Amino acid sequence: MEKTGVIQLRLANFRSYAFLDMALDESFVPIVLTGRNGAGKTNILESISFLTAGRGLRGARLSDVARRTGHVVSAEPAIIQLPARWSVSAGVRTRHGFSKIGTGTVDGSERRQIRIDGRTAVKQSELGEIMRCLWLTPAQDRLFCGDPVSRRRFLDRLVQAFDANHTNRLSAYNTAFKQWSCLLREGCSEKAWLMGLEEQMVATGVAIAASRLDVVERISAYLNTGEEALFPRPEIILTGMVEQALLQKAAVVVEDEFAAYLCRSRRAYADGAGLTGPHTADFKVIHAAKATEASLCSTGEQKALLLSILLAQMRAQTQEQGQCPLLLLDEVGAHLDAFRRDALFDILKNLPTQVWMTGTDAAVFAYLKNQAQFFNVEDSMLTLQKVA
Ligand SMILES: Nc1ncnc2c1ncn2[C@@H]1O[C@H](COP(=O)(O)OP(=O)(O)OP(=O)(O)O)[C@@H](O)[C@H]1O
Numbered sequence: 384m385e386k387t388g389v390i391q392l393r394l395a396n397f398r399s400y401a402f403l404d405m406a407l408d409e410s411f412v413p414i415v416l417t418g419r420n421g422a423g424k425t426n427i428l429e430s431i432s433f434l435t436a437g438r439g440l441r442g443a444r445l446s447d448v449a450r451r452t453g454h455v456v457s458a459e460p461a462i463i464q465l466p467a468r469w470s471v472s473a474g475v476r477t478r479h480g481f482s483k484i485g486t487g488t489v490d491g492s493e494r495r496q497i498r499i500d501g502r503t504a505v506k507q508s509e510l511g512e513i514m515r516c517l518w519l520t521p522a523q524d525r526l527f528c529g530d531p532v533s534r535r536r537f538l539d540r541l542v543q544a545f546d547a548n549h550t551n552r553l554s555a556y557n558t559a560f561k562q563w564s565c566l567l568r569e570g571c572s573e574k575a576w577l578m579g580l581e582e583q584m585v586a587t588g589v590a591i592a593a594s595r596l597d598v599v600e601r602i603s604a605y606l607n608t609g610e611e612a613l614f615p616r617p618e619i620i621l622t623g624m625v626e627q628a629l630l631q632k633a634a635v636v637v638e639d640e641f642a643a644y645l646c647r648s649r650r651a652y653a654d655g656a657g658l659t660g661p662h663t664a665d666f667k668v669i670h671a672a673k674a675t676e677a678s679l680c681s682t683g684e685q686k687a688l689l690l691s692i693l694l695a696q697m698r699a700q701t702q703e704q705g706q707c708p709l710l711l712l713d714e715v716g717a718h719l720d721a722f723r724r725d726a727l728f729d730i731l732k733n734l735p736t737q738v739w740m741t742g743t744d745a746a747v748f749a750y751l752k753n754q755a756q757f758f759n760v761e762d763s764m765l766t767l768q769k770v771a
C-alpha cells in the first residue's frame with residue numbers, strides 16, 4: 384500500500400507560530416517532536432488535524448487558534464492583538480498522488496475556508512477524500528472515568544470516520560429535540576407539532592444508534608489482531624437505551640417503542656424531568672483478559688486499551704477506505720511502561736502512514752533511534768536532530 388504523509392507543512396499566525404515552513408522527506412518514517420512544556424509541540428499536531436474536517440484535536444474555536452501577540456498587564460486593559468487571518472497549508476502524498484491542501488480563516492470569523500489543489504472546497508468533508516487523521520491526546524487519558532459527554536463525542540467522531548452522514552443526522556436529531564424541548568417547557572400542547580418533531584427524533588435517533596452499533600461491530604473485528612495482541616483486548620459495549628434495544632429487536636419495533644416513549648414522556652418533561660435517548664447514550668469498555676471495566680483499570684492499562692481501540696479503528700479505516708489515516712499521538716509515551724511503549728513503536732514504524740508523536744523527554748523515544756525523524760521544539764522553532 385502507498386504510504387500517506389505530509390511532505391511540507393506551512394503555518395502562518397497559527398497559535399504560537401508566526402510562521403513555519405517544514406519540509407519532510409518521503410520516507411514517511413515516524414516524526415518525533417520533543418521539547419519543554421509550552422515549546423509548541425501540540426500546536427504542530429493541532430495544525431495537521433485542521434487538514435481534516437472539524438475543529439481539530441483540541442475542538443477549538445477558530446478565533447482561539449489565531450496567534451495572539453501583545454501582553455496582558457494586570458489592572459490595565461489587555462493589549463492583545465489578533466491577526467485577521469491564520470492558515471495551515473500542506474503538500475501531501477496520498478494514494479491519489481500529490482495534493483496541496485490548505486485551510487484558514489479569511490476575516491477572523493468562525494468560518495474557515497478550505498483550498499484543495501488550487502480551488503476552494505464547498506464542504507469540509509472534501510478534505511476526507513484526500514486524507515484523514517486519527518489522534519490521541521492527553522485529555523483522552525481520562526476518557527473512561529470522565530464525563531459521558533466526552534465519551535459520546537469520542538464515539539461519534541469514530542462513527543463519523545466510517546459514516547459520512549452521521550454528523551448531519553446528529554444535528555437533525557438535536558435540532559428536533561431542542562424544538563420539542565422548547566415547546567414543552569413553554570407549555571405548548573399542540574399535538575400535531577409535537578408529533579412531527581417526535582417523528583424526526585425517532586427517524587434520526589434510531590439511525591444514529593444503528594450506525595453507532597454498526598461501526599463498533601466493524602471496529603471490534605480488528606481489535607488486537609496481529610501485533611496488537613501485545614495490547615489488552617477491549618470489549619466495547621454501547622449502553623444507550625436505543626442502542627441496547629436495537630441489539631434485541633428489529634429497527635421498526637424500536638422505532639415504535641421510542642415514539643411511544645417520547646409521547647409518554649411529554650408531561651414529565653414539561654415538568655422538568657429528563658429524557659433518555661441517543662443524546663444521552665454512552666459506552667463502556669471492558670478489559671477482556673481481566674474482566675474488569677476500563678474505568679477501574681490502572682492509568683497505564685486505560686491508555687493501552689485506548690490505543691487498542693485507536694489501532695483497530697486505523698486498521699478498519701485502512702481496509703475500508705483504501706488508505707491508512709495519519710496518526711497524531713500527543714504525549715504518546717505517558718503512562719506506558721517501557722515494554723508497552725517499545726511494542727507500540729514497533730507497530731507504528733511499520734504502518735503505511737506518517738505517525739506524528741510528541742513528548743517532553745527525548746529518551747522515551749530512544750528505541751526509535753535511526754528509525755524516526757527527531758525534531759527539537761523550542762520557542763516554537765523546530766530543529767532537526769541528527770540522532771535521538
Ligand atoms: N492563539 C495563540 N496565540 C499565541 N500563543 C498561543 C496560542 N494558543 C496557545 N499558545 C501558546 O502556545 C504555546 C505552545 O503550546 P503547545 O500546547 O504547543 O505546547 P507543548 O509543547 O505541547 O507543551 P506541553 O509539553 O506542556 O504539552 C503555549 O505557551 C501556549 O500558551
Ligand SMILES: [Mg+2]
Nearest residue numbers: 424425426713
Ligand atoms: Mg503538548
